[in-house]
Amino acid sequence: MKVIPLAPAMGAEITGLDLAKGDFKSGLIDDIRAVWLEHHLLVLRDQNLSPQRQLELARAIGEPDIYPFLEGLDGFPEITSVLKREDETVNFGGVWHTDTIYQNKPPMATMLQAIELPPSGGDTLFANLYLAYETLSDGLKETLEPLVGVFASNKKRVSDTRAARVADSPKEDVKIPKIAEHRVIRVHPETGRKCLYVSLAHTTQFKGWTAAESEPLLNYLFEHQTRPEFTCRFRWEPGSIALWDNRCALHNPINDYHGYKRVLHRITFAGDAPVGAVDASPSANAA
Numbered sequence: 001m002k003v004i005p006l007a008p009a010m011g012a013e014i015t016g017l018d019l020a021k022g023d024f025k026s027g028l029i030d031d032i033r034a035v036w037l038e039h040h041l042l043v044l045r046d047q048n049l050s051p052q053r054q055l056e057l058a059r060a061i062g063e064p065d066i067y068p069f070l071e072g073l074d075g076f077p078e079i080t081s082v083l084k085r086e087d088e089t090v091n092f093g094g095v096w097h098t099d100t101i102y103q104n105k106p107p108m109a110t111m112l113q114a115i116e117l118p119p120s121g122g123d124t125l126f127a128n129l130y131l132a133y134e135t136l137s138d139g140l141k142e143t144l145e146p147l148v149g150v151f152a153s154n155k156k157r158v159s160d161t162r163a164a165r166v167a168d169s170p171k172e173d174v175k176i177p178k179i180a181e182h183r184v185i186r187v188h189p190e191t192g193r194k195c196l197y198v199s200l201a202h203t204t205q206f207k208g209w210t211a212a213e214s215e216p217l218l219n220y221l222f223e224h225q226t227r228p229e230f231t232c233r234f235r236w237e238p239g240s241i242a243l244w245d246n247r248c249a250l251h252n253p254i255n256d257y258h259g260y261k262r263v264l265h266r267i268t269f270a271g272d273a274p275v276g277a278v279d280a281s282p283s284a285n286a287a
Contacts, residue, residue, distance in 0.1 A: 001014055001015070001016045001017055001031060002014070002015045002016050003035055003039075005039070006039075006041070006043070006232050006234065007231070007232035007233070008229075009127075009128045009131060009229060009230050009231055009232055010039055010040045010041050010126060010127075010128040010230075010231075010232045010249065011039055011040070011041040011042075011043070011126060011232035011234065012035055012038070012039035012041070012042055012043070013042075013043045013044070013045070014032070014035060014042060014043070014044050015044075015045075017044060018047075019044065019047050019049060019053070019057055019241075020047060020048065020049055020050075020053060024056065024057060024060035029060050029061060032061070032243075033061065036109075036243055036244075036245065037190060037191060037245070040126075040128060040130075040244060040245045040248055040249045041126050041232060041234070041242065041243070041244040041245070041249060042242070042243045042244070043234060043240060043241065043242045043243075044240070044241045045237055045239065045240050045241075046237070046239045046240075047113065047239050047240070047241050048238070048239035049113060049239075049241070051073055051075075051076045051079055051265065052076075054079065054111070054113055054241075054265060054267065055076060055078060055079060055267065057111075058078070058111055058267045058269065061109070061111075061243070061269070062108055062109060062269035062270065063269060063270040064078040064267050064268070064269060064270070065078070065107055065267075065268045065269055065270040065271075066078060067080045067100070067266070067268060068100065068103070068153075068178065069153075073265070078267055079265050079266065079267055080265075080266050081263060081264075081265060081266075082112065082253075082262075082263070082264040082265070082266050083261075083262070083263050084255075084257075084261065084262045085261055086259055086260060086261050089255075089258055090255070091253055091255040091262070092253070093201075093253060094252070094253055094254075094255045095200055095201045095252060096125075096127065096199065096200045096201060096222070096225070096226055096250050096251070096252045097199045097200065097201030097202060097250060097251070097252070098197075098199050098202075098246045098247075098249065098250055098251070099246050099268055100153075100178075100268065101151050101180070101182070101197075101199050101202050101203075101246075102151040102152055102153040102177075102178045102179060102180050102202050103178060103180055104180050104273060105270070105271050105272055105273050106180075106182075106246060106247075106271050106274065107246045107268040107269050107270065107271045108245070108246060108247060108269040108270065108271035108272070109243060109244060109245055109246055109247075109268070109269040109271075110243070110244055110246055110251075110266060110267070110268050110269070111241065111242070111243045111266070111267045111268075111269075112124075112241070112242050112264045112265070112266050113239070113240070113241045113264060113265045114236040114237065114238055114239060114240045114241075114263075114264050115238070115263040115264060115265055116238070116261055116262065116263040117236055117237070117238055117262055117263075118257035118260030118261070118262055119260065120257070121254065121256040121257035121260075122236060122253070122254065122256070122257045122260075122262045123233050123234060123235050123236065123253075123254050124233075124234050124236070124242070124251055124252065124253045124254065125226075125231055125232070125233050125234075125251065125252045125253075125254060126231060126232045126233075126234065126244060126249050126250065126251050126252075127225055127226045127230050127231045127232075127249065127250040127251075127252075128230045128231070128232075128248070128249060129195035129196050129197065129225065129248045129249060129250060130188075130193050130194070130195050130248050131229075131230045132195065132196040132221075132224060132225040132227075132230055133185060133194050133195050133196040134194075135224075135230075136196070136224070141185070144184050144185050144196075145183075145185045145276070145277045145278050146278050147183070147184050147185075147206050147207070148181050148182065148183055148184070148206065148207035148208075148276075149181065149182055149183070149184045149197070149198055149203045149205075149206060149207070150179065150180075150181055150203070150204050150205050150206070150207055151179070151180045151181070151182060151199070151202045151203055151204070152177055152178070152179050152202060152204050153177050153178040153179075153202065154177040154178075155201060155202055155204060181207055182197060182274040182276075183197065183274060183275070183276025183277070183278065183279065184196065184197055184198050184203075184206070184221075184276075185197065185276055185277045185278075186247065186274045186275065186276060186277075187275050187276065187277055187279075188247050188248055189247070189272055189275065191248075193248070194277050195247070195248045196221060196224075196225055197274060198218065198221050198222065198225070199250065200222040200225075203218060203222075205218070206218075225250060226250065226252075236264075246268075246271065247271065247274075
């Protein structure tokens with residue numbers, strides 16, 4: 001197994017593995033998880049896993065979760081199809097976001113496998129939220145640490161991107177907005193590092209602030225999170241797999257391939273309730 005960094009900010013490609021064969025031994029999975037935690041985004045090419053095999057891999061890494069708004073593949077409810085058809089101009093999730101952050105326990109990670117791709121385009125951008133936090137001024141860090149963000153599933157900019165797929169296979173509760181509240185400075189439960197945990201797609205305001213009061217600071221943070229030096233761009237190939245850490249990374253699929261079909265199979269992994277830097281401090285624990 002060889003590890004090749006994709007960009008200075010984040011991302012690594014693993015070569016020398018054929019995940020379609022053999023058992024997912026604990027040592028192999030431990031090695032994969034270690035690379036993933038270090039680089040926040042892990043990619044493998046030329047895998048071409050069946051839905052059953054992709055699900056087996058996911059179960060070896062974590063606990064596959066169910067996406068709240070779409071039905072999964074027949075026989076594989078944990079796997080949803082990320083689809084843009086040839087006649088569509090809006091792509092699913094086409095805005096900077098972290099998956100389903102509007103849940104009380106957002107996903108730990110997301111795995112995507114490329115099934116059908118346009119001849120060019122359709123890359124995905126990723127952004128490192130550790131770097132976004134670490135490059136803030138001390139004064140802004142101090143201001144943000146006690147703040148709680150409000151996260152909503154029905155923020156128009158992102159809800160519009162999934163409208164076509166929801167129409168294809170809606171669930172009963174699709175029209176009921178999901179709302180959650182999380183500290184905007186999150187402590188990663190495995191690495192202990194702090195990250196800037198807001199999302200253009202889903203953060204609506206700070207708790208206790210009006211939307212109008214929140215907007216200027218949120219807009220600054222949204223722009224800061226995605227500075228070029230924090231990002232990595234991944235070019236998909238058929239059979240490529242990407243696994244990223246939703247607790248410390250944003251992603252944004254680029255919508256630059258009108259007239260072509262793009263299909264990927266997605267699995268999200270059950271996560272935990274985010275803990276903020278304030279909550280994790282010794283004084284907070286003592287209280």
